[in-house]
Amino acid sequence: MDVYKIKGGKRLQGTIRVSGAKNSAVALIPAAILADSPVTIAGLPEISDVYTLQTLVEEIGGKVEMKDGTMTIDPTEIISMPLPNGNVKKLRASYYMMGAMLGKFKHAVIGLPGGCHLGPRPIDQHIKGFEALGAKVENEHGAIYLRADELYGAKIYLDVVSVGATINIMLAAVKAKGKTIIENAAKEPEIIDVATLLSNMGANIKGAGTNVIRIEGVETLHGTKHTIIPDRIETGTHMIMAAAIGDGVTIDNVIPLHVEAVTAKLREMGVKVEVGEEQIFIPKTEKLHAVDVKTLVYPGFPTDLQQPFGVLSTQAEGSSILTDTIYPARFKQIDELRRMNAEGRVEGRSAIITGPTELQAATVEATDLRAGAALLIAGLLASGETEIHEIEHIERGYGDIINKLQNLGADINKVKVLTPSSISE
Numbered sequence: 001m002d003v004y005k006i007k008g009g010k011r012l013q014g015t016i017r018v019s020g021a022k023n024s025a026v027a028l029i030p031a032a033i034l035a036d037s038p039v040t041i042a043g044l045p046e047i048s049d050v051y052t053l054q055t056l057v058e059e060i061g062g063k064v065e066m067k068d069g070t071m072t073i074d075p076t077e078i079i080s081m082p083l084p085n086g087n088v089k090k091l092r093a094s095y096y097m098m099g100a101m102l103g104k105f106k107h108a109v110i111g112l113p114g115g116c117h118l119g120p121r122p123i124d125q126h127i128k129g130f131e132a133l134g135a136k137v138e139n140e141h142g143a144i145y146l147r148a149d150e151l152y153g154a155k156i157y158l159d160v161v162s163v164g165a166t167i168n169i170m171l172a173a174v175k176a177k178g179k180t181i182i183e184n185a186a187k188e189p190e191i192i193d194v195a196t197l198l199s200n201m202g203a204n205i206k207g208a209g210t211n212v213i214r215i216e217g218v219e220t221l222h223g224t225k226h227t228i229i230p231d232r233i234e235t236g237t238h239m240i241m242a243a244a245i246g247d248g249v250t251i252d253n254v255i256p257l258h259v260e261a262v263t264a265k266l267r268e269m270g271v272k273v274e275v276g277e278e279q280i281f282i283p284k285t286e287k288l289h290a291v292d293v294k295t296l297v298y299p300g301f302p303t304d305l306q307q308p309f310g311v312l313s314t315q316a317e318g319s320s321i322l323t324d325t326i327y328p329a330r331f332k333q334i335d336e337l338r339r340m341n342a343e344g345r346v347e348g349r350s351a352i353i354t355g356p357t358e359l360q361a362a363t364v365e366a367t368d369l370r371a372g373a374a375l376l377i378a379g380l381l382a383s384g385e386t387e388i389h390e391i392e393h394i395e396r397g398y399g400d401i402i403n404k405l406q407n408l409g410a411d412i413n414k415v416k417v418l419t420p421s422s423i424s425e
């Protein structure tokens with residue numbers, strides 16, 4: 001079993017480069033299968049979610065080459081094969097294979113997705129959208145069966161603002177007959193990125209990035225080249241890390257507009273954030289004040305950064321209330337942080353964290369991706385050697401993280417440890 005071992009307390013300094021956005025990557029790859037000639041995507045992050053999607057595309061007959069973060073997907077021999085089990089359960093975004101395969105073949109069988117356990121994560125709005133476009137959707141033995149004779153454009157109002165449903169409906173609608181209007185659509189930058197790729201493939205999409213998206217269906221889509229946007233959640237994670245234990249850290253390959261909510265909260269805490277065109281510099285922070293945070297849909301404070309932000313709150317003077325309105329139960333990291341001497345408790349949909357606290361090393365579990373990011377930052381701060389288990393969650397979202405942190409001066413290594421179960425294997 002692989003774990004991360006971190007000897008904490010080393011101040012970080014230097015430049016860290018952000019990879020391509022996970023939540024774009026995992027939608028761009030399924031989008032590419034809608035084309036009838038090869039699509040090249042540059043700047044993909046080297047994360048397990050990307051490799052799992054590569055395998056899924058290969059399972060249905062796609063030819064995929066990946067080198068140095070550039071993936072070429074040749075969809076010409078893709079067939080409509082059911083994907084009821086296996087790799088679909090390893091990540092959340094396998095749900096995009098529903099929209100993409102429905103759009104391409106008018107039918108699909110895809111197992112219910114995996115991904116982080118953040119409390120209930122229904123996909124009713126995705127299904128509502130597919131049904132509005134004319135598909136019959138049934139859940140049989142844990143797989144979603146989608147069937148249509150033809151897909152027709154429709155007006156779809158999302159009852160909940162959902163990134164996944166917005167993108168999935170776009171994927172299904174780009175080749176439907178007639179006009180689709182998605183109202184109360186999500187506005188995340190990843191949605192614009194996917195719409196840009198689809199448009200360059202020949203789709204007719206207007207309004208991505210606003211809450212009304214209009215799509216005029218086209219008959220065919222063709223190959224193109226696309227460069228992915230930087231990961232705003234990785235950017236925010238490094239900003240938080242730099243504020244917690246940096247002695248001057250430059251975060252490179254950034255779109256500052258995408259992290260404005262994080263910048264504002266850090267400044268409110270007393271962090272100096274120097275914003276350039278494609279870089280953000282965070283000098284050593286002297287004193288942090290507690291602040292309250294409420295997660296909201298974009299451009300609000302992202303739920304994916306609530307857990308890492310909580311670690312910074314352990315270093316701030318006073319009590320911080322972190323409320324997650326998107327995933328009200330996204331607080332599994334609190335128990336783990338308490339093992340490290342943090343003072344925190346969960347009340348309803350909020351975590352209340354009091355500081356400043358000197359964190360102490362412990363053996364902890366990355367229960368989900370961003371809990372893992374939180375524990376990484378906690379481990380970098382804590383005195384002693386922290387051991388993080390279940391790191392496969394972290395590696396779904398942070399590519400090359402050990403190298404990146406070592407380059408900033410962190411004492412972190414990925415090591416194999418023997419457990420009773422690994423000995424008997």
Ligand SMILES: CC(=O)N[C@H]1[C@@H](OP(=O)(O)OP(=O)(O)OC[C@H]2O[C@@H](n3ccc(=O)[nH]c3=O)[C@H](O)[C@@H]2O)O[C@H](CO)[C@@H](O)[C@@H]1O
Pocket residue numbers: 023026092093120121122123124125126127160161162163164165186303304325326327
């Ligand atoms: C692969 C990917 O892009 N994952 C991101 C995506 O997840 P995901 O696309 O799963 O998140 P959504 O934006 O869909 O979910 C937002 C909220 O809507 C609810 N909901 C969603 C769909 C639905 O059909 N019904 C419903 O009730 C969810 O339970 C949640 O409370 O956005 C989340 C919110 O920014 C991020 O945490 C995830 O990192």
Ligand SMILES: C=C(OP(=O)(O)O)C(=O)O
Pocket residue numbers: 022091092093114115116304369370397
């Ligand atoms: C929750 C996340 O991912 P996923 O939706 O892929 O589980 C995340 O990126 O924080």
